[in-house]
Structure formats: structure tokens, C-alpha cells
Amino acid sequence: MTDVVLKTEGLTKFYGGVHALVDANFELRAGEHVAIMxxxxxxxxxxxxxxxxxxxxxxxxxxxxxxxxNFKGPLEAREAGIETVFQNLALADDLDVPSNLFLGRxxxxxxxxxxxxxxxxxxxxxxxxxxxxTAVKIPNLSNTIRNMxxxxxxxxxxxxxxxxxSKLIIMDEPTAALGVQETAQVENIxxxxxxxxxxxxxxxxxxxxxxxxxxxxxxxRRGRIAANLMKKDVTGExxxxxxxxxxxxxxxxxxx
Numbered sequence: 001m002t003d004v005v006l007k008t009e010g011l012t013k014f015y016g017g018v019h020a021l022v023d024a025n026f027e028l029r030a031g032e033h034v035a036i037m038x039x040x041x042x043x044x045x046x047x048x049x050x051x052x053x054x055x056x057x058x059x060x061x062x063x064x065x066x067x068x069x070n071f072k073g074p075l076e077a078r079e080a081g082i083e084t085v086f087q088n089l090a091l092a093d094d095l096d097v098p099s100n101l102f103l104g105r106x107x108x109x110x111x112x113x114x115x116x117x118x119x120x121x122x123x124x125x126x127x128x129x130x131x132x133x134t135a136v137k138i139p140n141l142s143n144t145i146r147n148m149x150x151x152x153x154x155x156x157x158x159x160x161x162x163x164x165x166s167k168l169i170i171m172d173e174p175t176a177a178l179g180v181q182e183t184a185q186v187e188n189i190x191x192x193x194x195x196x197x198x199x200x201x202x203x204x205x206x207x208x209x210x211x212x213x214x215x216x217x218x219x220x221r222r223g224r225i226a227a228n229l230m231k232k233d234v235t236g237e238x239x240x241x242x243x244x245x246x247x248x249x250x251x252x253x254x255x256x
Contacts, residue, residue, distance in 0.1 A: 003030040004066075005168055005199045006051070011060035013046050020046040022223045024060070028168070031197040033190070035210040038220035038243055044203050047220065048170055052084050053077045065167055081167030085157045085174055093146040097138055098127040100145060101160045130163040133196075134189045151182025158189050162198070169193060170201045175209065187213060207236045219243055226252050 006028040013021040021043045028034055036044045049055045051062060053071035062069050064080060071077045074084075091100050099106075102123045109119035127141060136155040138148075145153055154174060161169055171190070175183040190213050193200055204210050210217060211231060219227040219242040227242040227249045241247035 004028070005030055005032075005064070006201075007061075007063040008047075008051070009061040009063070011047065011050055011062065012058045013050055013055065014058045019223050021050065024220075024225050026218065026225065028199055028201060031194075031199055032216065033194055033200045033202065033214040034216045034218060035214040036201060036203045036218050036220060037205070037210065037239060038226075041222075042220040042243075043223040044220050045172060046223070048084065048172060048201070048203065051077070052082055052170065078164070082170065083161040083164050083168070084170040084172065085154075085161050086172050091145045091153060091157060094144055096144055097141040097156055098123040100156055101127050101130060101163060103160075105164070126163070127159075130159050133192075134159045134162045135192045136185075136189060149182065151178050151185055154178060154182065154186055155189065158186065162189070162193060168199050168201070170203075172203045173205070174202070175204075175206065183209075207239065210239075211236065221245055224252065228252075 004027055006026070008024055008026045011021060011024040011026070024043070024047055026047075036047065038044050046055075050057045053073050053076060064082070069080065071080065092103060095103070098120070107119040107122045107126070108116045109122075110117045124141060131138060134155075136159045138152060138155065145156065148156070158171070158174065161171075175186050178186065187209060190200065190202070194213070202210070202214060214231055217227075217229045217231055217234070217239055218225060219229070219239065221243065226245070228251070229239065229242070238247065242249065
């Protein structure tokens with residue numbers, strides 16, 4: 001049995017005449033943490049949107065957990081075991097922590113025809129376990145998202161992702177809008193996921209963060225993969241040179 005969790009072959013996305021993603025060949029193995037880096041518009045988020053079926057690819061293959069997939073939308077990707085923390089978090093401001101963790105996946109206590117009673121006790125207990133799993137500290141689970149700090153909101157989104165991701169976690173700039181202490185908390189969660197053997201894709205502009213957290217760095221440039229680098233074999237300066245195009249990998253000669 002292969003240990004490749006995710007593989008893309010020739011993954012391509014055009015928006016009219018704009019080639020946002022071209023011929024992306026990518027692999028992620030079990031337990032591996034990989035960073036995707038590149039300038040704005042390099043194709044990073046476009047790549048993730050194809051994997052998670054937020055958008056439909058123009059061409060290419062996505063092989064997830066050994067099976068070629070054609071998810072019709074994000075819900076199918078989520079049901080297959082792919083969970084994503086996007087930059088906008090997708091949290092409901094007026095709901096508490098358990099309600100956000102189980103948003104769209106509520107536990108039902110009783111069904112009465114078209115009516116149902118939610119199992120709040122079960123969801124609250126499952127939330128406590130999820131927060132313990134990810135080492136997230138939120139003193140009051142009854143607090144609404146609106147009354148939380150940016151770091152606490154991000155931690156709730158990550159805890160939700162880690163709770164339900166059975167096979168793959170994707171994080172898109174998870175600390176971009178956070179302060180130093182809140183960033184450290186999110187990074188500790190990522191380390192906890194690594195220790196648990198959870199495979200993860202991290203999109204980040206933060207070079208220090210990338211070198212602290214991942215095994216491998218994939219650089220995107222102008223819609224193409226420009227380099228595939230083992231962290232232990234490169235410096236931050238070398239990664240920047242691939243991002244800017246000053247240095248080119250023979251393996252990815254097509255990346256301008």
C-alpha cells in the first residue's frame with residue numbers, strides 16, 4: 001500500500017485566457033508537513049482550491065488516498081477527509097465554540113419528522129476532546145466567536161479542522177493577521193498535529209515559520225511549480241531566489 005496521501009498530475013486551471021495554474025505535479029506522503037510558498041498570484045491558493053473542489057480544474061488528475069477523485073464541491077472533499085482552514089476562517093460570529101465546531105455536522109439527540117433536537121451535551125464534550133487534541137486553550141466554550149480575539153478565532157477554526165480531518169489538513173496563511181503570542185499558539189497546534197502523524201499542507205509567506213514547522217518546501221511561480229526542496233538541504237536565501245526566479249531548478253525548467 002502506498003504512503004502517498006495526495007498526488008496531482010498535470011493539475012491546470014485557466015480563467016479565460018489567464019493561466020493561473022499550469023501542469024502542477026505534487027505529492028504529499030503520510031505524516032509529512034509541506035509548505036507551499038510563492039509571491040501573490042503565484043498559484044498557491046488556486047492549487048488549494050482545485051484540491052478542495054472550491055473550483056473545478058481545467059485539466060489534470062487529483063489522486064487522494066490512492067483513488068482518483070472528481071469532487072463536485074467542498075462538501076465532498078470534506079466528507080472524504082480533507083479539511084481546510086482558509087484565511088476568512090468561515091466561522092459563525094454569533095455561535096459559541098461547540099456550535100462552530102459542529103456547524104453543518106450537528107449531533108442530533110432526537111428526530112421528530114421535520115424537527116430535531118440537537119445533542120448539545122455530546123457536542124460540548126466532543127469539543128473539549130478536540131481542544132485537548134490540538135492543545136487549544138479556550139477558557140469559556142459558551143463564549144461567542146464575536147467576543148474572541150483573532151488568535152482564539154483562528155484556534156477554533158484549526159481545532160474544527162483537526163477534529164474532522166481524517167486524512168489531510170490544509171492551512172492557508174493561518175497566522176497572517178495574528179500577533180506574536182497568538183502566532184506561537186497556532187504554531188504549537190501545528191507541531192501537535194505533526195507529532196500525531198497528521199499530514200498537512202501549509203501556505204505561508206513566513207520564512208521563519210516554514211523552516212520551523214515543515215519537512216519540505218514547494219515553490220510556486222507564475223502558476224507553475226518552480227522548485228521542490230527538502231528543508232534540511234536549503235537556506236531561506238535559496239528559497240527566496242526560487243520565489244523571485246533568480247534561481248531555477250532544472251527539474252522545473254518551464255517555470256519562468
